């Protein structure tokens with residue numbers, strides 16, 4: 001995925017992937033161009049980029065500190081995990097949505113990759 | 126211009142607070158966004174290291190036209206072997222801290238990658254001092 005690609009709004013991802021919106025509902029207009037998958041916080045800190053969606057099973061508040069410092073577009077929690085209360089509060093305060101899926105990490109990452117990639121195919125192909 | 130923040134060892138619910146305050150300040154001062162993004166990575170890692178590994182610390186940020194100097198000074202167990210601590214994957218983080226997703230041993234390497242100079246000094250049993258400098262012009266930021 002490449003930052004110059006066409007970007008998709010978080011709201012479109014929510015719709016196309018059937019995601020739940022756990023928090024930050026009023027901030028779904030951010031644009032996404034790629035994603036990062038990791039449960040190690042320093043890995044995300046070092047390697048994710050602004051405008052990415054982060055797929056993880058971590059639910060504690062520190063994920064929002066990272067999402068905000070890295071200017072991520074949204075966080076997706078896998079396997080129906082719920083954000084902690086202070087995570088949800090921080091998501092609202094920072095304006096970064098926490099989304100959710102019942103899928104496992106591999107499957108949601110695959111679907112996300114696919115729709116972002118298809119989004120970038122030239123018209124008519 | 127100088128700013129100072131306290132960091133509480135063990136308090137993960139506040140981890141990242143000081144870094145995010147500094148980020149806001151740097152944005153207000155119109156520091157180049159790419160520089161800010163790199164500094165924030167280093168600063169956050171250094172802040173979390175105080176939270177995860179030490180007892181109490183102070184973050185000092187000193188900005189002038191030429192450079193940004195960042196210092197994290199803590200009271201804590203210190204680091205016995207700094208070269209070893211710098212190795213990617215080395216971590217002494219507790220099982221609880223690892224469960225949260227910290228403890229990959231990537232923090233110090235992240236710091237090194239994202240600032241122009243890094244100096245760590247430590248006295249085992251007393252504490253650790255992490256000094257980082259990023260130059261406004263001509264640093265790593267322009268080379269990459």
Ligand SMILES: Nc1ncnc2c1ncn2[C@@H]1O[C@H](COP(=O)(O)OP(=O)(O)OP(=O)(O)O)[C@@H](O)[C@H]1O
Nearest residue numbers: 042174178203210216217227228229230231232233
């Ligand atoms: N301020 C500090 N006081 C005492 N020990 C420290 C401090 N900072 C780092 N260390 C030591 O250096 C090791 C490596 O630090 P580093 O930040 O690279 O990894 P980590 O903190 O263990 O994990 P991660 O940063 O990936 O979450 C730590 O596990 C710890 O033993």
Ligand SMILES: [Mg+2]
Nearest residue numbers: 170174232233
């Ligand atoms: Mg660390």
